[in-house]
Amino acid sequence: MKRTLLSLLLAAACLCVFLFAGCGERAPDVPDTPDGPDTPAVEPDAPDISSEASIIVYFSATGNTERAANALREYTGAALYEIVPAEPYTEDDLNYRDDDCRANREQNDPDCRPAIAGETPGLAEYEVIYLGFPIWHGRMPKIMFTFLELYDLAGKTVMPFCTSGGSGISSAVREIAGLQPSAQVKEGLRVTDYAQFTGWLEEQLG
Numbered sequence: 001m002k003r004t005l006l007s008l009l010l011a012a013a014c015l016c017v018f019l020f021a022g023c024g025e026r027a028p029d030v031p032d033t034p035d036g037p038d039t040p041a042v043e044p045d046a047p048d049i050s051s052e053a054s055i056i057v058y059f060s061a062t063g064n065t066e067r068a069a070n071a072l073r074e075y076t077g078a079a080l081y082e083i084v085p086a087e088p089y090t091e092d093d094l095n096y097r098d099d100d101c102r103a104n105r106e107q108n109d110p111d112c113r114p115a116i117a118g119e120t121p122g123l124a125e126y127e128v129i130y131l132g133f134p135i136w137h138g139r140m141p142k143i144m145f146t147f148l149e150l151y152d153l154a155g156k157t158v159m160p161f162c163t164s165g166g167s168g169i170s171s172a173v174r175e176i177a178g179l180q181p182s183a184q185v186k187e188g189l190r191v192t193d194y195a196q197f198t199g200w201l202e203e204q205l206g
Contacts, residue, residue, distance in 0.1 A: 011201075053125050054078040058132030059143055061089045061103075061115045062164040071194040072161065075201060078130060083147055086115035094138070108188045115147040121148055128157045128205070131176065135164035135190075140172040145179065153181035159204060161189040 056078045060066035066082070073080055093102035106112045123129060133140045138161070160176055162169045169188035177185040186204040189196060 006047065011132045022073055026186065033200075054128035054130065055081060055121065055123065055126045056130040056132060057081045057083065057121075057147065058130075059085075059134075059141060059147075060085040060132075061134060061141070065132050065134050068161065068163055068194070071199055072130060072132070076130070078128070080125070081121045083143060084117045086117040088205055093097045102191065103136055103141070105137060107137050109142070112142045112148070114141075114143040116146055120147065123151055123153070123156070125158065128159060129153065130159045132163075133172070134163050134166040135162050135169065135172065138167045138171055140175060144172075145175075148179045151180075152182070153180045156183050157205070158185045160184045160185070160186075161191055161200075163191055 010169075054076055056069050056072055056076070058065050058081075059084070060069070069080065072078070092098075095101045096104060098104070106114060116200040129191065131144070133144050158174050158176060158180060160169060161174060169189075169190045173185060173188040177183075187200075189200045191197075
């Protein structure tokens with residue numbers, strides 16, 4: 001009987017030692033969930049330009065440029081203004097396979113200047129102006145011409161960025177420089193990954 005009781009006590013003691021030892025082990029690391037495109041993370045080495053008065057002005061027909069503009073705002077803390085067309089674009093308006101769709105007609109008409117809804121912002125207080133837009137047939141949409149022709153951006157820094165399925169931004173940058181010859185129009189960015197903003201901001205403003 002005593003031997004049996006002693007055996008039980010020894011077994012219990014061993015079990016306690018085992019449990020305490022197990023509690024001291026660290027759980028395996030769980031990989032971080034990558035940020036999705038709608039929740040970009042600002043990298044620690046992003047340039048600090050928060051002291052500069054800046055605004056992001058963007059036009060977005062399908063939502064892609066809007067998401068890029070909101071991501072850029074996370075990096076810069078800039079004010080935000082959306083260019084809204086007085087006549088909204090429908091799905092048929094953006095059917096680029098149709099040569100007679102509204103977007104194609106506008107892009108092919110050198111005098112076309114689509115109207116902007118509501119009041120446009122005063123830009124006098126801003127030193128840096130980010131301009132965001134999609135690329136339509138290798139160029140920025142004509143509503144961007146409407147906006148740019150309302151202002152004299154002399155002496156201001158203009159930072160163009162675009163969303164595009166494949167076309168670059170170089171033609172749009174030349175058009176902006178032609179419309180605002182006294183502004184400092186920086187190298188544009190075609191956004192394919194929001195992490196690109198860090199290098200772009202550092203190269204152009206750092």
